[in-house]
Amino acid sequence: MSILNELFHLLLLLPLTLGTKNYGDALAKSILFYDAQRSGRLPSNNPIPWRGDSNIGDCVPGGWHDAGDHVKFGLPLSSAATLLSWSLVQFKDGYEKAGQLDQMYDMMKWVYDYFLLAWKPGQQKLCVQVGDGDADHKYWGRPEDMDMDRPCKFVSENTPGADIAGGTAAAMAAGSIAYRQKDAAYADKLLEGAKSLYNFAKGHRGVFTGGAPFYGSSGDADEMCEGAMWLYKATGDQSYLNDTMSYVDLGVAWGLGWDDKKLACQGLLYEATEEDQYKRAVEGYFKNWFPGGNVTYTPCGLAWRIKWGANRFTANSAFMALLAAEMGIEPTKYRKWAVEQINYFLGDNNHDGGCFSFEIGYGSKFPRNPHHRAASCPDPPAPCTNDQEKAPGFSPHILQGALVGGPDKDDSYTDVRTDYIHNEVALDYNAGFQGALAGIVHLQAVGKMPATNNKCPC
Ligand SMILES: *[C@@H]1O[C@H](CO)[C@@H](O)[C@H](O)[C@H]1NC(C)=O
Ligand SMILES: *[C@@H]1O[C@H](CO)[C@@H](O)[C@H](O)[C@H]1NC(C)=O
Numbered sequence: 001m002s003i004l005n006e007l008f009h010l011l012l013l014l015p016l017t018l019g020t021k022n023y024g025d026a027l028a029k030s031i032l033f034y035d036a037q038r039s040g041r042l043p044s045n046n047p048i049p050w051r052g053d054s055n056i057g058d059c060v061p062g063g064w065h066d067a068g069d070h071v072k073f074g075l076p077l078s079s080a081a082t083l084l085s086w087s088l089v090q091f092k093d094g095y096e097k098a099g100q101l102d103q104m105y106d107m108m109k110w111v112y113d114y115f116l117l118a119w120k121p122g123q124q125k126l127c128v129q130v131g132d133g134d135a136d137h138k139y140w141g142r143p144e145d146m147d148m149d150r151p152c153k154f155v156s157e158n159t160p161g162a163d164i165a166g167g168t169a170a171a172m173a174a175g176s177i178a179y180r181q182k183d184a185a186y187a188d189k190l191l192e193g194a195k196s197l198y199n200f201a202k203g204h205r206g207v208f209t210g211g212a213p214f215y216g217s218s219g220d221a222d223e224m225c226e227g228a229m230w231l232y233k234a235t236g237d238q239s240y241l242n243d244t245m246s247y248v249d250l251g252v253a254w255g256l257g258w259d260d261k262k263l264a265c266q267g268l269l270y271e272a273t274e275e276d277q278y279k280r281a282v283e284g285y286f287k288n289w290f291p292g293g294n295v296t297y298t299p300c301g302l303a304w305r306i307k308w309g310a311n312r313f314t315a316n317s318a319f320m321a322l323l324a325a326e327m328g329i330e331p332t333k334y335r336k337w338a339v340e341q342i343n344y345f346l347g348d349n350n351h352d353g354g355c356f357s358f359e360i361g362y363g364s365k366f367p368r369n370p371h372h373r374a375a376s377c378p379d380p381p382a383p384c385t386n387d388q389e390k391a392p393g394f395s396p397h398i399l400q401g402a403l404v405g406g407p408d409k410d411d412s413y414t415d416v417r418t419d420y421i422h423n424e425v426a427l428d429y430n431a432g433f434q435g436a437l438a439g440i441v442h443l444q445a446v447g448k449m450p451a452t453n454n455k456c457p458c
Pocket of ligand 2: 252288294
């Protein structure tokens with residue numbers, strides 16, 4: 001009798017526990033990932049005990065290290081900051097419900113402060129890179145121990161880079177909206193910076209070619225479009241909206257990422273104008289991404305775009321799907337898809353017997369060996385050298401919140417530190433992921449969680 005009772009109890013609990021994820025916890029951890037990427041002199045409230053001051057002599061100190069390396073690359077940096085700012089603007093209540101609003105403001109101020117230092121309107125000069133990609137990538141060790149030269153690259157009147165300048169203007173303008181109610185003076189500073197940087201970029205079009213072979217951009221119109229749209233949202237000034245007419249591309253995007261913001265601009269334009277042409281572009285994108293389109297699906301249901309860091313393109317699409325749903329585009333369908341994709345990351349997969357999280361630190365099974373130098377280094381005074389990249393055993397530090405590159409198209413994945421294709425972490429990998437998590441907590445708060453049906457439920 002009592003056994004039957006217990007069985008009955010278990011059966012009752014099963015549908016509740018199956019698929020139940022703690023999205024707020026995943027969100028909190030993602031914030032910690034960005035805090036672990038901090039460069040410069042760390043504040044006293046630094047939440048990452050194994051990180052300390054690093055590269056305080058940079059021409060522009062502060063900001064975030066790009067990935068497992070320690071370069072500060074302007075394009076992925078601004079790209080991530082723009083998506084993160086968007087998530088704070090649109091899903092502030094999600095951050096609030098998760099008890100993470102203060103942490104999010106604190107995290108974002110770090111990167112906005114960096115942009116305010118990197119852009120010098122008086123000199124018409126934007127610092128777009130700190131560190132030498134080749135030299136940096138030959139180094140394995142702690143950021144705190146680095147003593148190599150960290151040369152800086154600039155966009156200026158004679159060296160165009162409207163891709164990075166436009167993208168940075170977008171991040172600052174979005175940041176000004178995010179900060180408006182919290183600190184109006186700071187929001188004004190960001191907005192003034194965004195305006196002057198956007199005007200500079202508008203007068204000096206062209207992509208930045210000095211960054212090659214790292215993060216070379218295929219065009220600057222998408223970032224200019226995003227910059228104009230965020231300035232329009234921040235100011236209501238019609239001239240910015242007019243500007244977008246010369247930038248916007250109505251083609252269906254392949255994905256949303258550091259190089260291609262077409263989809264983001266189409267979405268922002270649809271939100272602002274409610275014109276069908278923009279809606280059709282967004283719908284065309286998701287037609288490709290939803291089942292039956294031309295994005296590959298893994299057996300467990302991950303929409304898999306590409307081998308190198310598959311997860312980030314999916315995560316960015318999930319965030320955009322949640323935003324499109326807020327704009328009224330088939331909300332139930334778009335939300336269901338987005339939540340299912342995030343569920344895959346948080347355990348609804350078959351790796352390691354299932355319930356494996358591709359977000360480090362979430363749940364009980366997650367990557368232990370991301371391609372990340374700082375996390376791989378033991379505490380000083382133990383040395384950390386090139387040997388550490390291949391050292392056996394788990395990385396000594398858990399890089400909380402980082403979403404690793406992701407599985408192959410057959411769901412296979414191995415947790416190997418040297419594998420930067422499947423197991424690196426990066427600023428741009430986490431941005432849409434975190435935005436989607438904020439969106440999902442928002443949906444929970446307002447009682448609009450869709451019913452989901454993951455193929456490999458945890
Ligand atoms: C925006 O474009 C419209 C139509 O071309 C024009 O009438 C209007 O004056 C422009 N507004 C600004 C502020 O440039
Ligand atoms: C996917 O299909 C669309 C048309 O629906 C096409 O424009 C696009 O090139 C296709 N993409 C790939 C990667 O096959």
